Amino acid sequence: MKFYVYLLITNIKKKKITYVGYTNNLNKRLLSHNKSKGAKFTRGKQCKMIYSKAYDSKIEAMREEHKLKKNYLLRKKIKEGYKI
Template sequence: MNAFVYVLGSEVRGLKRTYVGWTTDLDQRVARHNAGTGAKSTRGRVWFLLYAERYQTRHEAMSREWHLKRDRAFRKALVGRE
């Protein structure tokens, strides 16, 4: 089973935000975030996929998600913030 770690980006009134998550179906998960049925912190925004990685297991994806959530410099570089 493939699992994905992803970084989403959103911009509202000049405020850029990122969201990091993991899933087994990347397209469906991004669609759920944009439909307002994803994580509570992503509701009310339009999200676009900035970055994704594929892993063989859920455990690998969840471990990488944990690291990406703590890597603010990487996420800032993705959205073009200094």
């Protein structure tokens, strides 16, 4: 089974905000976020997935998720490469 780290982007008050998470099913998780059943931060907001990367284990994905959450400059670099 593959696990994925992903980066979502949404507009809040004309500002691009990112959200990082991990899952074993990208499509289902994105639908969950957009149907107000995802993380509290993304409820009621339309999100777009701008980055994802596959890992062979849940532990690897969780480590990468933590790294991406803590590294603002990396998230900013990914965000700047994406045009809404």
